[in-house]
Amino acid sequence: MKRALLLVAFALGFACKDQGTNAPKQEGQAPSAASSSGGAVIGAALSLTGPAASYGAQQKAGIQAALADLPVKLDIRIEDDASTKEQGITVFQKFINRDQVSAIIGPTLSNTASAADPLAQQSKVPVLAVSNTAATGITDIGNYIWRDSLMEKQVIPGAFKKAQEKLHFKTAGVLYGNDDVFTKAGYDVMQKALADLQVKVISTQTFAKPDRDYNAQLTALIGGKPDVLVVSALADNAAAIVAQARQLGWKGAILGGNGFNSPAFIKNAGAAAEGVMVGTSWNSLSQDAANQKFLAAMQKTGVNPDQFSAQAYSGVLILAEAIKQSGGKTSREDIEAGLGKVKDLDTPLGKFSFTPERDAQHEPSVQQVKDGKFQIVQ
Amino acid sequence: MGQQVLNGIFVGSIYALFAVGYTLVFGVLDILNLAHQAVFMLSAFFALVLVEHGLSIWLALPLGIVFGGLLGIGLERIAFRPLRGRAGSNLSGLISSIAMATVFEAIAAQIFGPDISRFPQGTFPDRMISLGSASASLLQVCIVGLSVLLMAVLTFLLAKTRLGRSIRAVAENPRAARVLGIDVDKVIALSFFLSSALAGAAGVLFGLAFNSISPDVGRSVELKGLAVIILGGMGSVPGAVLAGFAIGLVEVFTVAYAGSTYRDAVSFAVLFVVLVARPRGLFGQVAVREA
Numbered sequence: 001m002k003r004a005l006l007l008v009a010f011a012l013g014f015a016c017k018d019q020g021t022n023a024p025k026q027e028g029q030a031p032s033a034a035s036s037s038g039g040a041v042i043g044a045a046l047s048l049t050g051p052a053a054s055y056g057a058q059q060k061a062g063i064q065a066a067l068a069d070l071p072v073k074l075d076i077r078i079e080d081d082a083s084t085k086e087q088g089i090t091v092f093q094k095f096i097n098r099d100q101v102s103a104i105i106g107p108t109l110s111n112t113a114s115a116a117d118p119l120a121q122q123s124k125v126p127v128l129a130v131s132n133t134a135a136t137g138i139t140d141i142g143n144y145i146w147r148d149s150l151m152e153k154q155v156i157p158g159a160f161k162k163a164q165e166k167l168h169f170k171t172a173g174v175l176y177g178n179d180d181v182f183t184k185a186g187y188d189v190m191q192k193a194l195a196d197l198q199v200k201v202i203s204t205q206t207f208a209k210p211d212r213d214y215n216a217q218l219t220a221l222i223g224g225k226p227d228v229l230v231v232s233a234l235a236d237n238a239a240a241i242v243a244q245a246r247q248l249g250w251k252g253a254i255l256g257g258n259g260f261n262s263p264a265f266i267k268n269a270g271a272a273a274e275g276v277m278v279g280t281s282w283n284s285l286s287q288d289a290a291n292q293k294f295l296a297a298m299q300k301t302g303v304n305p306d307q308f309s310a311q312a313y314s315g316v317l318i319l320a321e322a323i324k325q326s327g328g329k330t331s332r333e334d335i336e337a338g339l340g341k342v343k344d345l346d347t348p349l350g351k352f353s354f355t356p357e358r359d360a361q362h363e364p365s366v367q368q369v370k371d372g373k374f375q376i377v378q
Numbered sequence: 379m380g381q382q383v384l385n386g387i388f389v390g391s392i393y394a395l396f397a398v399g400y401t402l403v404f405g406v407l408d409i410l411n412l413a414h415q416a417v418f419m420l421s422a423f424f425a426l427v428l429v430e431h432g433l434s435i436w437l438a439l440p441l442g443i444v445f446g447g448l449l450g451i452g453l454e455r456i457a458f459r460p461l462r463g464r465a466g467s468n469l470s471g472l473i474s475s476i477a478m479a480t481v482f483e484a485i486a487a488q489i490f491g492p493d494i495s496r497f498p499q500g501t502f503p504d505r506m507i508s509l510g511s512a513s514a515s516l517l518q519v520c521i522v523g524l525s526v527l528l529m530a531v532l533t534f535l536l537a538k539t540r541l542g543r544s545i546r547a548v549a550e551n552p553r554a555a556r557v558l559g560i561d562v563d564k565v566i567a568l569s570f571f572l573s574s575a576l577a578g579a580a581g582v583l584f585g586l587a588f589n590s591i592s593p594d595v596g597r598s599v600e601l602k603g604l605a606v607i608i609l610g611g612m613g614s615v616p617g618a619v620l621a622g623f624a625i626g627l628v629e630v631f632t633v634a635y636a637g638s639t640y641r642d643a644v645s646f647a648v649l650f651v652v653l654v655a656r657p658r659g660l661f662g663q664v665a666v667r668e669a
Binding site: 051216 | 638
């Protein structure tokens, strides 16, 4: 059970992020490849079962939506990594050796990626991660590993800045999980972001993942009368923390880390979630053509899009662009070279480029819970 | 400060309720029932299912308590009675209770999954009551009140009723009790019923209070419960009540002023000091063991 919880935690930690810059348009339709030469074979390792299954379902829908009107022909084979390292490795081996894929999308969780990606690196198969957000253990594996998902340290500073413009807070009380790599990493980023914004941290409290009672920490934080509460927690803890904070009479704003970025958080926290602000990598309200096209395509799949489908959809566009950049050739080396040339590509995430470290580069957004739904703060 | 005291009393009342049942069985049988936490967890799930089927919490709570009690009777039948009278039955009973806990947890994981389940919104009226500078929700007040009430009922039951006298007699000396015409098996089964019903009550209240129930939710409370009954004096009901509140308060103040990392460390350090200074626990001194 503990392990399962852990996985969920990982899933949440990793999964979320990415929001787009406002994507201006690029010349040439984003995804276009030269003449399709029978179609490049691409493997997609997604968590269709296991704790991260809800993310995997979104990603699958996103990929299918992207394929619907892609000028290039891609033969994408979707396999289930079962949210585990072991299955992820098996799927990668199948893709690399049996299917002889030109590139791999996925896997859903950073945890799985850290185990499976080295296989692809060894065999020189380009991997495009579409949801991995761990700061280390992904693109630093090697030059064949790329990602279109923003890391927490890319999302939070921008999100906090926008939140401050809106709320004008000057002091904060901080609560974070200190027994989890991702909530702790999130805290480190938050601390720096707050310092950069010259927000004074009145007090800092910690909790552990198995905790259910946060009254003591919250009472101490609220006692310091901060302007906002800043919380780095996974979705399950986050829901309970927010609910208990409201119960203790906290009426102010709550800024969350990536763990909050889940519909499960709103469902579980209920009315207490109202007003909570979270950074996100996909701006659902973006009027950019690429985003509008994505929304229309998703409507046909019948799946309500979120950040994960947007990132997966963008991943397909990016691979198609890479093929186009390499003159329509679809070997592993061609796609690897093509990925390096992707620049300012119009995607639902905004204008997309890679950093020199092969990480994603685009503007994050901020969303706030209103009437039981995440809504983008303009 | 006032609010932190309230927080401590609140969580302490749940620890106490849990530990009172724990210590009751220990007092009667000299056996640590490590499946106590699993009864706590299953009862919470049971009440959750009832609420999800549209029952009011006011009905689901007593039914959850009875369900816990019945689980206790089953537990006694399966895990303890067959071993009774055999050599080393205290140890083997301990082991078989661990086995039952594992079985219960596996059942819960199978039915409800490993994720955290919650009572639906609005299960309990959402009202705040302010007490001076502090505030508490109606739910918290009810939980503390109900815990105290249940513990008072148990104390009364043990002290003043025929059943209570039988339980105390069996605790003192089962053979002598049998000679006096007491149906020892029945008394033991009833003790398990009472003990597990209290675990059930604690489970449902815990589930309501922190709105999170998972198959392993009992584990942390189990350790806390052990600390409470040792601190209070093994087998002592009033000791368990006091120690429950004490540990709740120590925990809350540790978290607030030293950080959550030290929560358990300080609780167990207090336990250690008490054991060194007073090996029988706060109330374990009395010559006549209370049930």
